[in-house]
Amino acid sequence: MKFERYGIGIAKGMRVTLRNLVRRRVTTQYPEQRLVVARRTRGNELVWDKEKCTGCATCAKTCPQGVIHIETSPGEENNYTVEKFEVDTGYCISCGLCVEACPYNALFMGYAFELAKYQRGALVLTRDQLEADGRIPSSYFRPELDETLPEQTLLIDRKE
Amino acid sequence: MELRTEPFVLNIGPVHPSTHGVFRMRATLDGEVVLDLDPVFGYLHRGIEKLAEERTYGGVIPLTDRLDYVASMTNNLAYVLTVEKLAGISVPERAEYLRVIMSELQRIAAHLVSVGSFFNDCGAYFTPFLYMYRERENICDLFDMVCGQRLLYNYMRIGGVSQDIPDEFMPALKRIIPHIRGRIDEYDQYLKENEILLARTKGVGILPRDLAINIGASGPVLRGSGMKWDIRKADPYSIYDRFEFDIPTGIQGDCYDRYRVRIEEMRQSLRILEQAVAQIPAGEVRADVPHLIRPPVGEAYAHVEAPTGEVGFHVVSDGSIAPYRCHIRAPSLMNLTALRDMIIGWKIQDLIVIFGSFAITMGEVDR
Amino acid sequence: MTAVDAAFSGAMRHLDAVPPDWPGNEWWHWLVFTVICIAFVLVMIIVVIYVERRGIAFFAARVGPNRTGPFGVLQAIADAIKVLLKENITPSNADKLVYWLAPAVVFAPTIMIFAVVPFQNGAMMADLNIGVLFVIAISSISTIGVFMAGWSSSNKYSLLGAMRNVAAVVSYEMPVVLSIAGVVLLAGSLSLNDIVLAQERVPFIVMQPLGFLLLFIGGCAEINRSPFDLMEADSELTAGFHTEYSGMKFAMFYLGEYGEAVVMSTIIATLFLGGWQGPVLPPWLWLIVKILIVFFTMVWTRATLPRVRIDQLMAFAWKFLFPLALINLLVTALEILAWPGDLPLYIIPLNFAITAALILLGSKLFKVGWGRVEV
Numbered sequence: 001m002k003f004e005r006y007g008i009g010i011a012k013g014m015r016v017t018l019r020n021l022v023r024r025r026v027t028t029q030y031p032e033q034r035l036v037v038a039r040r041t042r043g044n045e046l047v048w049d050k051e052k053c054t055g056c057a058t059c060a061k062t063c064p065q066g067v068i069h070i071e072t073s074p075g076e077e078n079n080y081t082v083e084k085f086e087v088d089t090g091y092c093i094s095c096g097l098c099v100e101a102c103p104y105n106a107l108f109m110g111y112a113f114e115l116a117k118y119q120r121g122a123l124v125l126t127r128d129q130l131e132a133d134g135r136i137p138s139s140y141f142r143p144e145l146d147e148t149l150p151e152q153t154l155l156i157d158r159k160e
Numbered sequence: 161m162e163l164r165t166e167p168f169v170l171n172i173g174p175v176h177p178s179t180h181g182v183f184r185m186r187a188t189l190d191g192e193v194v195l196d197l198d199p200v201f202g203y204l205h206r207g208i209e210k211l212a213e214e215r216t217y218g219g220v221i222p223l224t225d226r227l228d229y230v231a232s233m234t235n236n237l238a239y240v241l242t243v244e245k246l247a248g249i250s251v252p253e254r255a256e257y258l259r260v261i262m263s264e265l266q267r268i269a270a271h272l273v274s275v276g277s278f279f280n281d282c283g284a285y286f287t288p289f290l291y292m293y294r295e296r297e298n299i300c301d302l303f304d305m306v307c308g309q310r311l312l313y314n315y316m317r318i319g320g321v322s323q324d325i326p327d328e329f330m331p332a333l334k335r336i337i338p339h340i341r342g343r344i345d346e347y348d349q350y351l352k353e354n355e356i357l358l359a360r361t362k363g364v365g366i367l368p369r370d371l372a373i374n375i376g377a378s379g380p381v382l383r384g385s386g387m388k389w390d391i392r393k394a395d396p397y398s399i400y401d402r403f404e405f406d407i408p409t410g411i412q413g414d415c416y417d418r419y420r421v422r423i424e425e426m427r428q429s430l431r432i433l434e435q436a437v438a439q440i441p442a443g444e445v446r447a448d449v450p451h452l453i454r455p456p457v458g459e460a461y462a463h464v465e466a467p468t469g470e471v472g473f474h475v476v477s478d479g480s481i482a483p484y485r486c487h488i489r490a491p492s493l494m495n496l497t498a499l500r501d502m503i504i505g506w507k508i509q510d511l512i513v514i515f516g517s518f519a520i521t522m523g524e525v526d527r
Numbered sequence: 528m529t530a531v532d533a534a535f536s537g538a539m540r541h542l543d544a545v546p547p548d549w550p551g552n553e554w555w556h557w558l559v560f561t562v563i564c565i566a567f568v569l570v571m572i573i574v575v576i577y578v579e580r581r582g583i584a585f586f587a588a589r590v591g592p593n594r595t596g597p598f599g600v601l602q603a604i605a606d607a608i609k610v611l612l613k614e615n616i617t618p619s620n621a622d623k624l625v626y627w628l629a630p631a632v633v634f635a636p637t638i639m640i641f642a643v644v645p646f647q648n649g650a651m652m653a654d655l656n657i658g659v660l661f662v663i664a665i666s667s668i669s670t671i672g673v674f675m676a677g678w679s680s681s682n683k684y685s686l687l688g689a690m691r692n693v694a695a696v697v698s699y700e701m702p703v704v705l706s707i708a709g710v711v712l713l714a715g716s717l718s719l720n721d722i723v724l725a726q727e728r729v730p731f732i733v734m735q736p737l738g739f740l741l742l743f744i745g746g747c748a749e750i751n752r753s754p755f756d757l758m759e760a761d762s763e764l765t766a767g768f769h770t771e772y773s774g775m776k777f778a779m780f781y782l783g784e785y786g787e788a789v790v791m792s793t794i795i796a797t798l799f800l801g802g803w804q805g806p807v808l809p810p811w812l813w814l815i816v817k818i819l820i821v822f823f824t825m826v827w828t829r830a831t832l833p834r835v836r837i838d839q840l841m842a843f844a845w846k847f848l849f850p851l852a853l854i855n856l857l858v859t860a861l862e863i864l865a866w867p868g869d870l871p872l873y874i875i876p877l878n879f880a881i882t883a884a885l886i887l888l889g890s891k892l893f894k895v896g897w898g899r900v901e902v
Contacts, residue, residue, distance in 0.1 A: 006886060006887055006890045007355065007886060007890070008353070009352075009353035009354045009355050009357075009358070010354060010355055010356070010831075010832065012349050012350065012353065013349075013350045013351060013354050013831050013832070014827060014828070014831050016346060016347070016349055016350035017287065017350070017586050017827065017830055017831045018827070020291070020586060020587075020588060021585050021586050023588065024588075025585070025588055025589060025590050026294050026297070026588050026589075027588075027589050027590040029590070037304070038301075038304040038305050038308060039305075039326070040304075040305070040306070040307065040308040040323075040326070041304065041308045041309075042307075042308040042309055058451075062216075062218070062219070062451070063219075064215045064216075064219035064220075064222055064223070093222055093312075094309065095221075095222040095314045096308065096314065096322075097218065097219065097222070097314075100322070101451065109308065138308065140307075140308045140323075141322070141323055143323075143326075146326070151328075152301070152304065152305060154298070154301045154332060155294075155297045155298050155301055156298050156301070156332065156335055156336055156339060168683075192837065192838075193900050279833065282833040282834065283753070283754070283757075283833040283834025284831070284832060284833040284834075285583065285753060285829060285830060286583075286587055287583075287586055287587045287830045287831065290587040290588055290589065291587070291588065294588055350831075354832070354833070356754055356832055356833050356834070356835055357833050359835065359836075359839055359895045360833060360834075360835070360836060360839075363898060505899040505900045506899055506900075507836065507837070507838070509757065509834075509836050509837070510836070
């Protein structure tokens with residue numbers, strides 16, 4: 001093994017590093033600066049539309065982990081009344097198969113991701129939390145929601 | 161008077177500073193020289209093959225993501241191809257092109273991770289590692305745009321892909337391809353002729369071609385030893401016979417050759433991407449496949465060229481909604497069987513470099 | 528008040544005069560300079576840690592610490608406070624006295640060297656007429672401290688790391704000393720102040736480019752900086768001689784590493800870049816600027832280059848740098864014989880040409896390390 005290239009390889013490398021010294025840093029100082037996530041993000045939660053849901057439990061049957069728990073009872077007019085609808089987000093793997101499976105478009109992936117809790121039991125989304133206002137659905141498998149969400153920040157858009 | 165020396169055993173524990181996962185090696189050292197190597201793995205075993213027997217055919221796809229977590233798209237593709245072969249489902253044209261685009265983007269991303277970690281093992285203090293990750297960030301943005309996740313995609317479905325690409329995907333991809341090409345050239349200027357890197361990796365850890373073929377190696381490890389074998393050309397799956405690209409090979413099979421093979425493969429992937437972007441038609445992206453699919457009784461094996469090698473799935477069906485048996489051929493595990501022969505005689509710092517040049521992912525090895 | 532006034536004005540008067548050799552006539556001369564030396568070293572270490580962390584981060588497209596204090600300048604102090612609050616663990620089999628003394632032996636020489644470094648024309652603690660010899664001798668004491676640390680830890684990996692460290696330092700002493708000898712020949716004196724004054728025309732970096740390269744590379748290797756930092760690197764496994772140290776003793780090793788970096792930068796700045804000379808700014812500020820320039824080059828090489836293997840490190844010192852250092856000394860001596868008095872300036876291109884020729888010739892003949900060993 002000889003000392004090929006007489007040290008020129010090292011010099012070229014140092015020139016490339018010097019050029020990268022003056023380029024823009026790619027770090028985003030969270031939480032003062034935030035990036036906008038993708039429109040189709042499969043966040044850590046689910047958004048449930050109570051009006052459209054009929055209690056068929058296709059989502060619960062499709063879930064590979066079995067995190068959706070549904071209890072129904074017979075209602076008037078030959079349909080189900082949904083009594084209990086709970087999602088255990090601590091065990092959910094955010095695969096999105098439930099959203100694809102729902103035949104009535106009643107289930108959406110959530111857009112928010114800053115949802116850490118202090119206790120594992122608090123990660124279970126009960127019915128009251130699912131029915132609360134202000135939950136933004138993402139447009140995963142629901143392309144009609146694309147216009148309601150802001151545009152994603154791409155790294156290639158940030159100028160050097 | 162003779163100096164009495166005795167070899168001692170050094171445990172390179174499951175937790176170690178290289179970024180390759182939980183892999184334990186017990187090396188017998190005589191001073192600095194490695195005399196024997198005893199690999200111990202299984203620290204990441206999660207029972208994926210057993211779990212696959214309890215999920216429906218569609219529900220196994222998120223499990224296959226977690227095998228080689230650095231390159232999820234190709235794992236998804238391998239499983240989906242097997243089930244389609246078993247059930248005789250044909251895939252629409254646009255879905256095939258989308259699969260090729262995603263696979264090649266995934267190959268670039270996985271090779272960036274492998275090469276970056278390799279330089280980290282050689283000792284360059286995180287700088288080339290972070291440069292590679294900065295370029296991979298663009299590809300992760302694209303995947304985020306398509307399927308909503310940055311690492312474990314769950315994008316391929318039996319009969320096509322999950323959903324169509326949004327409108328801003330193609331313009332972004334057309335900007336990213338020349339950007340990555342320029343950056344790979346720049347990092348070549350930085351590292352290809354660096355004397356210290358050449359002294360550390362040239363001639364180190366030579367894998368002879370016969371040994372590579374005998375142990376069933378595949379991927380850049382096999383191609384680095386001079387064997388021109390790529391499943392995309394030897395046994396084309398999907399629509400790979402419509403694209404033209406070369407297969408880069410190394411000369412002697414040392415660590416430097418494997419690194420060069422990965423860089424050249426990235427350039428060939430960019431070529432395939434440009435052709436696919438130019439040729440993609442409009443149309444459906446998902447065939448009409450029932451939700452709980454029951455393939456006919458039988459078995460099938462399909463393989464793809466993943467970034468680490470040949471990933472194969474052997475699925476046995478007994479007519480119900482869950483697979484009867486799903487066996488996974490993990491390329492990293494097959495490549496690792498040559499580790500002991502390659503390392504004996506080198507020093508302990510070469511052990512780190514040689515192990516890094518394999519670029520294995522422990523999720524695949526342990527399943 | 529008047530006593531302090533008199534002391535202060537006396538110190539200020541002495542900053543311009545040539546001080547007497549050690550021991551001095553006025554008792555406060557050495558006291559003032561002791562304080563200056565210790566303060567200078569500690570402040571420079573904090574500045575240097577900041578430059579290194581931010582520099583490596585900027586090279587790698589990151590930001591580096593910027594939360595503690597404005598722009599992150601207090602990060603080193605935060606680290607020091609954290610380390611002070613940690614528990615000092617002593618291994619049960621350790622040799623207690625040697626174990627406790629080792630960090631001090633490593634750190635103390637870095638401050639002692641500043642006794643002979645000129646901050647201004649004649650402003651130093653002791654203008655020894657053997658200044659360069661003093662510097663080389665004292666900087667070798669840290670190696671004893673390293674070996675004491677490795678031996679007393681009663682851990683076979685620490686001992687291995689310490690032995691490797693001692694072997695590397697001793698190997699790289701030869702090119703370093705020979706390149707300094709070249710400078711001494713040009714300046715005609717061993718006193719550091721005289722060497723700086725001899726660079727009034729041109730700094731010695733242009734007269735002796737090969738000597739500068741040798742001192743820079745050898746200096747990096749002596750202080751265990753990348754690309755020669757295999758003694759304490761993260762992705763190597765034998766964790767080095769300071770494995771068993773924790774708490775403030777570990778902080779002494781950490782400070783000692785950056786202290787040695789400051790010392791090596793100071794030596795290079797004084798011997799090759801012209802010390803305190805410069806047009807507009809005050810001289811001590813020029814010295815600090817030159818130290819930071821040399822240190823920035825060290826950070827640049829650390830961010831860029833991968834690590835060498837141990838046998839490649841030794842081979843590089845003995846087979847490549849040592850013959851080049853000998854030839855450098857021979858050529859310098861021949862030049863001084865051929866042109867007695869001041870060397871003419873047209874020798875500079877000749878020196879650069881000789882440097883390039885020697886590097887090419889050495890690269891052709893030099894074989895890097897061993898290959899595979901038959902087992």
